[in-house]
Amino acid sequence: MEILAFVSFAVLVVAWLVAPSRGNVAVVSHAEERKAA
Amino acid sequence: MPNNISAGDTAWLLASAALVMLMTPALGFFYGGLVRRKNVLATIMHSFFILCLISVQWVLWGYTLAFGPDHGGIIGGLDWLALRGVGQDPGPYAPTVPHEAYMVFQMMFAVITPALITGAFAERKRFKAFVVFTLLWATFVYDPVAHWVWGGGWLGQLGALDFAGGTVVHITSGVSALVAALVLGRRVGYGRDALEPHDATMTVLGASLLWFGWFGFNAGSAITAGGLAANAFVVTNTAAAMAALTWMTVSWLHKGAPSVLGAAAGAVAGLVAITPASGYVDVSASILIGLGAGVFCYTAIQLTKRLKVDDALDVFGVHGVGGAWGALATGIFATVAINSGAKDGLAYGNPGQLGIQAIAVAASIIYSAVMTFVILKLIDVFVGLRVPESEEVLGLDASQHREAAYQI
Numbered sequence A: 001m002e003i004l005a006f007v008s009f010a011v012l013v014v015a016w017l018v019a020p021s022r023g024n025v026a027v028v029s030h031a032e033e034r035k036a037a
Numbered sequence B: 001m002p003n004n005i006s007a008g009d010t011a012w013l014l015a016s017a018a019l020v021m022l023m024t025p026a027l028g029f030f031y032g033g034l035v036r037r038k039n040v041l042a043t044i045m046h047s048f049f050i051l052c053l054i055s056v057q058w059v060l061w062g063y064t065l066a067f068g069p070d071h072g073g074i075i076g077g078l079d080w081l082a083l084r085g086v087g088q089d090p091g092p093y094a095p096t097v098p099h100e101a102y103m104v105f106q107m108m109f110a111v112i113t114p115a116l117i118t119g120a121f122a123e124r125k126r127f128k129a130f131v132v133f134t135l136l137w138a139t140f141v142y143d144p145v146a147h148w149v150w151g152g153g154w155l156g157q158l159g160a161l162d163f164a165g166g167t168v169v170h171i172t173s174g175v176s177a178l179v180a181a182l183v184l185g186r187r188v189g190y191g192r193d194a195l196e197p198h199d200a201t202m203t204v205l206g207a208s209l210l211w212f213g214w215f216g217f218n219a220g221s222a223i224t225a226g227g228l229a230a231n232a233f234v235v236t237n238t239a240a241a242m243a244a245l246t247w248m249t250v251s252w253l254h255k256g257a258p259s260v261l262g263a264a265a266g267a268v269a270g271l272v273a274i275t276p277a278s279g280y281v282d283v284s285a286s287i288l289i290g291l292g293a294g295v296f297c298y299t300a301i302q303l304t305k306r307l308k309v310d311d312a313l314d315v316f317g318v319h320g321v322g323g324a325w326g327a328l329a330t331g332i333f334a335t336v337a338i339n340s341g342a343k344d345g346l347a348y349g350n351p352g353q354l355g356i357q358a359i360a361v362a363a364s365i366i367y368s369a370v371m372t373f374v375i376l377k378l379i380d381v382f383v384g385l386r387v388p389e390s391e392e393v394l395g396l397d398a399s400q401h402r403e404a405a406y407q408i
Helices: A002-018 A025-036 B007-034 B037-067 B099-117 B127-150 B154-158 B166-184 B200-222 B227-255 B260-274 B283-306 B315-333 B351-382 B389-394 B396-401
Strands: none
Touching (some): A002 B037, A002 B127, B007 B037, B007 B099, B007 B260, B037 B099, B037 B396, B099 B127, B127 B154, B127 B166, B127 B351, B127 B396, B154 B351, B166 B260, B200 B260, B227 B260, B283 B315, B315 B351, B389 B396
8 A cells, every 4th residue: 555655656756757848838928919909 | 652642732733733734825825925926826836736745745755754763863764654653642752642643743844844945936947847856855955954953863962952943944945045046046137127026915914824823833843732832822923023023123224114025024034033942932032033033134135135146035034044043042042941851042051052053053054055956956957947038038827837817
Protein backbone atom coordinates (compact mmCIF):
# COMPACT_ATOMS: atom_id res chain seq x y z
CA MET A 1 0.00 0.00 0.00
CA GLU A 2 2.82 2.41 0.88
CA ILE A 3 4.52 1.62 -2.41
CA LEU A 4 1.32 2.51 -4.26
CA ALA A 5 1.13 5.79 -2.37
CA PHE A 6 4.67 6.74 -3.41
CA VAL A 7 4.09 5.63 -6.99
CA SER A 8 0.89 7.63 -7.33
CA PHE A 9 2.65 10.79 -6.15
CA ALA A 10 5.61 10.08 -8.42
CA VAL A 11 3.26 9.74 -11.40
CA LEU A 12 1.93 13.22 -10.68
CA VAL A 13 5.42 14.70 -10.41
CA VAL A 14 6.42 13.15 -13.74
CA ALA A 15 3.22 14.50 -15.30
CA TRP A 16 4.10 18.02 -14.10
CA LEU A 17 7.53 17.72 -15.67
CA VAL A 18 6.26 16.65 -19.09
CA ALA A 19 3.11 18.78 -19.19
CA PRO A 20 3.12 21.68 -21.68
CA SER A 21 4.18 25.00 -20.22
CA ARG A 22 3.87 27.22 -23.30
CA GLY A 23 1.52 27.75 -26.17
CA ASN A 24 -1.40 29.26 -24.32
CA VAL A 25 -0.50 32.83 -25.03
CA ALA A 26 -2.02 33.12 -28.48
CA VAL A 27 -5.36 31.69 -27.38
CA VAL A 28 -5.71 34.06 -24.49
CA SER A 29 -4.42 37.01 -26.47
CA HIS A 30 -7.18 36.55 -29.03
CA ALA A 31 -9.75 36.35 -26.29
CA GLU A 32 -8.37 39.53 -24.78
CA GLU A 33 -8.44 41.25 -28.14
CA ARG A 34 -12.06 40.28 -28.73
CA LYS A 35 -12.95 41.52 -25.29
CA ALA A 36 -11.17 44.80 -25.87
CA ALA A 37 -12.95 45.25 -29.19
CA MET B 1 0.48 5.36 26.39
CA PRO B 2 -3.03 6.35 25.20
CA ASN B 3 -3.93 7.02 28.86
CA ASN B 4 -1.53 9.99 28.89
CA ILE B 5 -3.42 11.76 26.14
CA SER B 6 -4.98 15.03 27.26
CA ALA B 7 -8.25 15.92 25.60
CA GLY B 8 -7.54 19.62 26.17
CA ASP B 9 -4.05 19.52 24.68
CA THR B 10 -5.21 17.46 21.73
CA ALA B 11 -8.16 19.74 21.02
CA TRP B 12 -5.95 22.84 21.18
CA LEU B 13 -3.26 21.34 18.96
CA LEU B 14 -5.73 20.18 16.29
CA ALA B 15 -7.48 23.57 16.37
CA SER B 16 -4.08 25.25 16.09
CA ALA B 17 -3.18 23.10 13.10
CA ALA B 18 -6.39 24.28 11.43
CA LEU B 19 -5.52 27.90 12.27
CA VAL B 20 -2.06 27.54 10.75
CA MET B 21 -3.55 25.84 7.69
CA LEU B 22 -5.64 28.96 7.09
CA MET B 23 -2.50 31.07 7.03
CA THR B 24 -1.35 29.72 3.67
CA PRO B 25 -4.41 30.73 1.63
CA ALA B 26 -4.39 33.94 3.69
CA LEU B 27 -0.85 34.52 2.47
CA GLY B 28 -2.15 33.97 -1.04
CA PHE B 29 -4.56 36.86 -0.56
CA PHE B 30 -1.93 39.00 1.15
CA TYR B 31 0.40 38.52 -1.82
CA GLY B 32 -2.42 38.47 -4.37
CA GLY B 33 -3.47 42.00 -3.53
CA LEU B 34 0.08 43.27 -3.90
CA VAL B 35 0.58 42.14 -7.50
CA ARG B 36 -0.90 43.55 -10.70
CA ARG B 37 -4.33 42.23 -11.71
CA LYS B 38 -2.87 40.14 -14.54
CA ASN B 39 -0.93 38.05 -12.00
CA VAL B 40 -3.34 37.69 -9.09
CA LEU B 41 -4.56 34.17 -9.85
CA ALA B 42 -1.02 32.89 -10.42
CA THR B 43 0.05 34.42 -7.13
CA ILE B 44 -2.83 32.92 -5.16
CA MET B 45 -2.21 29.61 -6.92
CA HIS B 46 1.36 29.53 -5.56
CA SER B 47 0.06 29.32 -2.00
CA PHE B 48 -2.87 27.05 -2.77
CA PHE B 49 -0.75 24.63 -4.77
CA ILE B 50 1.88 24.47 -2.03
CA LEU B 51 -0.81 23.61 0.50
CA CYS B 52 -1.64 20.57 -1.62
CA LEU B 53 1.89 19.63 -2.63
CA ILE B 54 3.56 19.77 0.77
CA SER B 55 0.60 18.09 2.47
CA VAL B 56 1.46 14.98 0.45
CA GLN B 57 5.26 15.42 0.56
CA TRP B 58 5.13 15.75 4.34
CA VAL B 59 3.26 12.52 5.01
CA LEU B 60 5.34 10.55 2.49
CA TRP B 61 8.87 11.65 3.46
CA GLY B 62 9.01 15.21 4.84
CA TYR B 63 7.97 14.43 8.40
CA THR B 64 10.41 11.57 8.84
CA LEU B 65 13.31 13.63 7.45
CA ALA B 66 12.51 16.47 9.85
CA PHE B 67 11.38 14.59 12.95
CA GLY B 68 12.44 10.97 12.46
CA PRO B 69 15.06 9.42 14.76
CA ASP B 70 18.19 11.56 14.64
CA HIS B 71 21.20 10.73 12.47
CA GLY B 72 24.28 12.65 13.56
CA GLY B 73 22.35 15.80 14.41
CA ILE B 74 21.84 16.44 10.70
CA ILE B 75 18.74 14.66 9.46
CA GLY B 76 15.95 12.38 10.60
CA GLY B 77 15.93 8.72 9.61
CA LEU B 78 13.43 7.09 7.28
CA ASP B 79 11.73 5.11 10.06
CA TRP B 80 8.49 7.06 9.66
CA LEU B 81 8.33 7.00 5.87
CA ALA B 82 4.70 7.32 4.77
CA LEU B 83 3.91 7.80 8.48
CA ARG B 84 4.70 4.19 9.31
CA GLY B 85 4.49 3.99 13.11
CA VAL B 86 3.01 7.48 13.46
CA GLY B 87 -0.42 6.83 14.91
CA GLN B 88 -2.86 7.64 17.65
CA ASP B 89 -0.47 7.02 20.54
CA PRO B 90 1.81 9.87 21.66
CA GLY B 91 5.18 10.23 19.96
CA PRO B 92 8.52 11.32 21.41
CA TYR B 93 7.92 15.07 21.04
CA ALA B 94 4.60 15.52 22.79
CA PRO B 95 3.55 13.08 25.51
CA THR B 96 -0.05 14.28 25.88
CA VAL B 97 -1.28 14.31 22.28
CA PRO B 98 -1.51 11.68 19.53
CA HIS B 99 1.61 11.53 17.40
CA GLU B 100 -0.56 12.16 14.34
CA ALA B 101 -1.81 15.42 15.86
CA TYR B 102 1.75 16.61 16.40
CA MET B 103 2.66 15.55 12.86
CA VAL B 104 -0.21 17.43 11.23
CA PHE B 105 0.49 20.56 13.28
CA GLN B 106 4.08 20.50 12.03
CA MET B 107 2.83 19.84 8.50
CA MET B 108 1.18 23.24 8.37
CA PHE B 109 4.52 24.91 9.17
CA ALA B 110 6.17 22.95 6.37
CA VAL B 111 3.39 24.13 4.06
CA ILE B 112 3.55 27.84 4.73
CA THR B 113 7.35 28.18 4.70
CA PRO B 114 7.96 27.68 0.96
CA ALA B 115 4.79 29.69 0.28
CA LEU B 116 6.44 32.70 1.93
CA ILE B 117 9.23 32.62 -0.66
CA THR B 118 6.81 32.96 -3.58
CA GLY B 119 6.45 36.69 -2.93
CA ALA B 120 10.03 37.24 -4.08
CA PHE B 121 9.63 35.72 -7.53
CA ALA B 122 6.05 36.82 -8.12
CA GLU B 123 4.97 37.96 -11.59
CA ARG B 124 7.78 36.24 -13.52
CA LYS B 125 8.42 32.62 -12.54
CA ARG B 126 7.41 29.73 -14.75
CA PHE B 127 4.83 27.55 -12.99
CA LYS B 128 6.69 24.34 -13.74
CA ALA B 129 9.89 25.77 -12.28
CA PHE B 130 7.97 26.84 -9.20
CA VAL B 131 6.60 23.31 -8.72
CA VAL B 132 10.03 21.67 -8.95
CA PHE B 133 11.63 24.35 -6.77
CA THR B 134 9.05 23.89 -4.03
CA LEU B 135 9.45 20.13 -3.88
CA LEU B 136 13.26 20.30 -3.81
CA TRP B 137 13.39 23.22 -1.39
CA ALA B 138 11.03 21.55 1.08
CA THR B 139 13.07 18.35 0.97
CA PHE B 140 16.59 19.77 1.02
CA VAL B 141 16.20 23.01 2.98
CA TYR B 142 13.12 23.02 5.20
CA ASP B 143 13.22 19.40 6.37
CA PRO B 144 16.90 19.41 7.41
CA VAL B 145 16.74 22.80 9.17
CA ALA B 146 13.56 21.77 11.00
CA HIS B 147 15.47 18.70 12.14
CA TRP B 148 18.46 20.75 13.30
CA VAL B 149 16.28 22.91 15.54
CA TRP B 150 13.22 20.85 16.52
CA GLY B 151 13.94 17.24 15.59
CA GLY B 152 16.84 16.58 17.94
CA GLY B 153 19.48 18.02 15.59
CA TRP B 154 22.66 19.94 16.32
CA LEU B 155 21.16 23.41 16.83
CA GLY B 156 18.65 22.08 19.32
CA GLN B 157 21.44 20.19 21.11
CA LEU B 158 23.48 23.41 21.18
CA GLY B 159 20.66 25.09 23.08
CA ALA B 160 19.22 27.34 20.37
CA LEU B 161 15.77 28.63 21.30
CA ASP B 162 13.18 28.84 18.54
CA PHE B 163 9.68 28.49 19.90
CA ALA B 164 7.70 28.58 16.66
CA GLY B 165 10.06 29.08 13.75
CA GLY B 166 12.18 32.23 13.59
CA THR B 167 15.08 30.30 12.11
CA VAL B 168 13.27 27.29 10.69
CA VAL B 169 10.47 29.20 8.97
CA HIS B 170 11.31 32.87 8.57
CA ILE B 171 15.07 33.08 8.12
CA THR B 172 15.14 30.14 5.71
CA SER B 173 12.28 31.54 3.62
CA GLY B 174 13.41 35.17 3.82
CA VAL B 175 17.00 34.47 2.82
CA SER B 176 15.91 32.06 0.09
CA ALA B 177 13.60 34.78 -1.19
CA LEU B 178 16.51 37.20 -1.50
CA VAL B 179 18.56 34.61 -3.37
CA ALA B 180 15.61 33.86 -5.66
CA ALA B 181 15.11 37.56 -6.41
CA LEU B 182 18.77 37.92 -7.33
CA VAL B 183 18.92 34.77 -9.45
CA LEU B 184 15.68 35.46 -11.35
CA GLY B 185 16.45 39.11 -11.91
CA ARG B 186 14.12 42.07 -12.03
CA ARG B 187 10.64 42.08 -13.55
CA VAL B 188 10.09 43.62 -16.95
CA GLY B 189 9.46 47.31 -16.40
CA TYR B 190 11.07 47.45 -12.96
CA GLY B 191 12.17 51.00 -12.25
CA ARG B 192 10.30 52.28 -15.32
CA ASP B 193 6.65 51.28 -14.92
CA ALA B 194 4.50 51.55 -11.82
CA LEU B 195 4.29 47.97 -10.49
CA GLU B 196 1.51 48.87 -8.09
CA PRO B 197 -0.66 46.59 -5.90
CA HIS B 198 -3.93 45.96 -7.70
CA ASP B 199 -6.11 45.47 -4.59
CA ALA B 200 -4.96 46.82 -1.23
CA THR B 201 -8.18 45.63 0.43
CA MET B 202 -7.32 42.03 -0.47
CA THR B 203 -3.90 42.49 1.14
CA VAL B 204 -5.32 43.89 4.37
CA LEU B 205 -7.81 41.03 4.53
CA GLY B 206 -4.97 38.57 3.98
CA ALA B 207 -2.88 40.19 6.70
CA SER B 208 -5.82 40.04 9.12
CA LEU B 209 -6.33 36.34 8.44
CA LEU B 210 -2.61 35.75 8.85
CA TRP B 211 -2.75 37.47 12.24
CA PHE B 212 -5.69 35.25 13.24
CA GLY B 213 -3.92 32.10 12.13
CA TRP B 214 -0.72 33.13 13.87
CA PHE B 215 -2.34 32.45 17.24
CA GLY B 216 -2.28 28.79 16.27
CA PHE B 217 1.26 29.13 14.96
CA ASN B 218 2.70 30.52 18.20
CA ALA B 219 0.31 29.60 20.99
CA GLY B 220 -0.17 26.17 19.43
CA SER B 221 3.59 25.65 19.61
CA ALA B 222 3.22 25.31 23.37
CA ILE B 223 1.67 21.91 22.44
CA THR B 224 -0.20 22.06 25.74
CA ALA B 225 -3.37 24.03 26.43
CA GLY B 226 -2.07 25.92 29.45
CA GLY B 227 -0.29 29.00 30.72
CA LEU B 228 2.53 28.88 28.18
CA ALA B 229 0.03 28.93 25.32
CA ALA B 230 -1.77 31.86 26.92
CA ASN B 231 1.48 33.81 27.26
CA ALA B 232 2.42 33.08 23.65
CA PHE B 233 -1.02 34.28 22.55
CA VAL B 234 -0.70 37.57 24.44
CA VAL B 235 2.84 38.41 23.34
CA THR B 236 2.00 37.49 19.74
CA ASN B 237 -0.90 39.91 19.63
CA THR B 238 1.08 42.64 21.38
CA ALA B 239 4.11 42.43 19.10
CA ALA B 240 1.95 42.43 15.97
CA ALA B 241 0.08 45.52 17.13
CA MET B 242 3.24 47.34 18.20
CA ALA B 243 5.02 46.61 14.92
CA ALA B 244 2.01 47.78 12.89
CA LEU B 245 1.90 51.03 14.84
CA THR B 246 5.65 51.52 14.48
CA TRP B 247 5.77 50.76 10.73
CA MET B 248 2.85 53.07 10.07
CA THR B 249 4.51 55.84 12.07
CA VAL B 250 7.91 55.44 10.42
CA SER B 251 6.37 55.41 6.95
CA TRP B 252 4.25 58.45 7.89
CA LEU B 253 7.36 60.39 8.92
CA HIS B 254 9.34 59.11 5.92
CA LYS B 255 6.79 59.47 3.15
CA GLY B 256 4.25 61.88 4.57
CA ALA B 257 1.22 59.59 4.91
CA PRO B 258 0.14 56.78 7.25
CA SER B 259 0.14 53.86 4.83
CA VAL B 260 -2.61 51.23 5.14
CA LEU B 261 -0.45 48.65 3.39
CA GLY B 262 2.37 49.70 5.71
CA ALA B 263 0.25 48.95 8.77
CA ALA B 264 -0.60 45.52 7.32
CA ALA B 265 3.03 44.75 6.47
CA GLY B 266 4.10 46.00 9.89
CA ALA B 267 1.71 43.64 11.64
CA VAL B 268 3.14 40.72 9.68
CA ALA B 269 6.70 41.85 10.54
CA GLY B 270 5.77 41.91 14.23
CA LEU B 271 4.24 38.44 13.99
CA VAL B 272 7.41 37.17 12.33
CA ALA B 273 9.70 38.68 14.95
CA ILE B 274 7.77 37.39 17.96
CA THR B 275 7.55 33.87 16.52
CA PRO B 276 10.82 32.47 17.90
CA ALA B 277 10.42 34.38 21.18
CA SER B 278 6.76 33.80 21.92
CA GLY B 279 7.30 30.96 24.39
CA TYR B 280 10.14 32.64 26.26
CA VAL B 281 9.46 36.36 26.71
CA ASP B 282 7.07 38.52 28.70
CA VAL B 283 4.74 41.19 27.40
CA SER B 284 7.16 44.09 27.93
CA ALA B 285 9.75 42.36 25.79
CA SER B 286 7.12 41.73 23.12
CA ILE B 287 6.55 45.49 22.87
CA LEU B 288 10.27 46.04 22.29
CA ILE B 289 10.38 43.18 19.78
CA GLY B 290 7.44 44.70 17.91
CA LEU B 291 9.11 48.11 17.94
CA GLY B 292 12.33 46.66 16.56
CA ALA B 293 10.45 44.74 13.88
CA GLY B 294 8.73 47.89 12.66
CA VAL B 295 11.99 49.83 12.40
CA PHE B 296 14.37 47.12 11.16
CA CYS B 297 12.05 45.55 8.59
CA TYR B 298 10.95 48.90 7.18
CA THR B 299 14.59 50.02 6.89
CA ALA B 300 15.62 46.74 5.26
CA ILE B 301 12.96 47.14 2.59
CA GLN B 302 14.09 50.68 1.81
CA LEU B 303 17.64 49.38 1.43
CA THR B 304 16.64 46.52 -0.88
CA LYS B 305 14.74 48.98 -3.05
CA ARG B 306 17.68 51.36 -3.11
CA LEU B 307 19.91 48.47 -4.23
CA LYS B 308 17.33 47.72 -6.94
CA VAL B 309 16.84 44.14 -5.83
CA ASP B 310 13.40 43.11 -7.11
CA ASP B 311 12.19 41.12 -4.10
CA ALA B 312 8.72 41.77 -5.49
CA LEU B 313 6.67 41.54 -2.29
CA ASP B 314 9.41 42.33 0.26
CA VAL B 315 9.83 38.82 1.62
CA PHE B 316 13.44 39.28 2.69
CA GLY B 317 12.77 42.54 4.53
CA VAL B 318 9.82 41.14 6.46
CA HIS B 319 10.72 37.47 6.98
CA GLY B 320 14.51 37.38 6.70
CA VAL B 321 15.21 40.48 8.75
CA GLY B 322 12.18 40.03 11.04
CA GLY B 323 13.12 36.39 11.67
CA ALA B 324 16.75 37.25 12.41
CA TRP B 325 15.73 40.07 14.74
CA GLY B 326 13.29 37.77 16.54
CA ALA B 327 15.86 35.00 16.93
CA LEU B 328 18.45 37.40 18.35
CA ALA B 329 15.87 39.13 20.53
CA THR B 330 15.05 35.73 22.00
CA GLY B 331 18.68 35.55 23.12
CA ILE B 332 18.24 38.92 24.79
CA PHE B 333 14.80 38.76 26.38
CA ALA B 334 14.20 35.05 27.13
CA THR B 335 13.47 34.32 30.78
CA VAL B 336 12.86 31.19 32.77
CA ALA B 337 10.14 33.09 34.60
CA ILE B 338 8.02 32.55 31.47
CA ASN B 339 9.31 29.11 30.48
CA SER B 340 11.07 27.08 33.14
CA GLY B 341 12.27 24.63 30.53
CA ALA B 342 14.22 27.30 28.63
CA LYS B 343 17.17 29.55 29.45
CA ASP B 344 17.61 33.16 30.46
CA GLY B 345 18.84 35.60 27.86
CA LEU B 346 21.30 38.49 27.91
CA ALA B 347 18.93 40.80 29.78
CA TYR B 348 18.69 38.25 32.59
CA GLY B 349 22.42 37.66 32.98
CA ASN B 350 23.12 34.97 30.38
CA PRO B 351 24.99 36.55 27.44
CA GLY B 352 25.96 33.12 26.14
CA GLN B 353 22.40 32.54 24.92
CA LEU B 354 22.72 35.46 22.51
CA GLY B 355 25.83 33.82 21.07
CA ILE B 356 23.99 30.55 20.57
CA GLN B 357 21.15 32.39 18.88
CA ALA B 358 23.66 34.13 16.59
CA ILE B 359 25.09 30.74 15.59
CA ALA B 360 21.58 29.48 14.78
CA VAL B 361 20.88 32.59 12.71
CA ALA B 362 24.16 32.32 10.80
CA ALA B 363 23.76 28.60 10.14
CA SER B 364 20.21 29.07 8.83
CA ILE B 365 21.27 31.96 6.59
CA ILE B 366 24.29 30.24 5.08
CA TYR B 367 22.66 26.85 4.53
CA SER B 368 19.44 28.16 3.02
CA ALA B 369 21.27 30.67 0.79
CA VAL B 370 23.67 28.10 -0.63
CA MET B 371 21.08 25.37 -1.12
CA THR B 372 18.55 27.72 -2.68
CA PHE B 373 21.15 29.03 -5.12
CA VAL B 374 22.10 25.50 -6.17
CA ILE B 375 18.47 24.40 -6.57
CA LEU B 376 17.57 27.46 -8.64
CA LYS B 377 20.59 27.08 -10.92
CA LEU B 378 19.80 23.41 -11.54
CA ILE B 379 16.18 24.24 -12.36
CA ASP B 380 17.29 27.02 -14.67
CA VAL B 381 19.39 24.53 -16.63
CA PHE B 382 16.82 21.75 -16.87
CA VAL B 383 13.45 23.56 -16.79
CA GLY B 384 14.01 27.31 -17.14
CA LEU B 385 13.15 29.67 -14.30
CA ARG B 386 11.44 32.59 -15.98
CA VAL B 387 8.61 32.89 -18.44
CA PRO B 388 9.52 34.56 -21.74
CA GLU B 389 9.18 38.34 -21.76
CA SER B 390 6.07 38.23 -23.94
CA GLU B 391 4.31 35.99 -21.41
CA GLU B 392 5.44 38.17 -18.53
CA VAL B 393 3.99 41.23 -20.22
CA LEU B 394 0.73 39.41 -20.91
CA GLY B 395 0.58 38.23 -17.31
CA LEU B 396 0.95 34.86 -15.63
CA ASP B 397 -2.78 34.30 -15.18
CA ALA B 398 -3.20 34.09 -18.93
CA SER B 399 0.16 32.64 -19.94
CA GLN B 400 0.53 30.04 -17.20
CA HIS B 401 -3.02 29.20 -16.20
CA ARG B 402 -5.16 30.29 -19.15
CA GLU B 403 -7.57 32.03 -16.80
CA ALA B 404 -8.43 35.54 -15.75
CA ALA B 405 -9.18 36.64 -12.20
CA TYR B 406 -11.79 39.26 -13.05
CA GLN B 407 -14.43 39.58 -15.75
CA ILE B 408 -15.16 43.21 -14.95
